[in-house]
Amino acid sequence: MKGEHPCKVTSVSTSKTGKHGHAKCNFVAIDIFTGKKYEDIIPSTHTAHVPTVTRKEYQLVDITAEGFCSLMDEAGTCRDDVKLPDYPDNFAREIQAAFDSGKPQDVTVLSAMGHDQIVSIKEAVESK
DSSP states (O other): OTTSSOEEEEEEEEOOOOTTSOOEEEEEEEETTTOOEEEEEEETTSOOOOOOOEEEEEEEEEEOTTSEEEEEOTTOOEEEEEEOOOSSTTHHHHHHHHHHTTSOEEEEEEEETTEEEEEEEEEOOOOO
């Protein structure tokens, strides 16, 4: 929170008006890329910043020895700047194993605040 981490808010509670006349909102949230829990307290009269999060599907084309994934979207545009994820544990190994199976794989990439991360993988459905 505090503007540095894109998070999913899990709970919000509001305190009573204090001696300075403002109620406070207590936010509890989970970082969408690391799973780390954050808490922030913001006066109820202030604005809470909401990051823009996008989700896009890609075909997994290759994985380099350094762990970078070659991804291709529906238009055939390729990108090679997304690394295998550190979170959750063993997810990078799961992606590598699925790729090594030789079956085509589709991945979902979440993008927010200048960070892109693979968040899911599934066997591609071949169109007829």
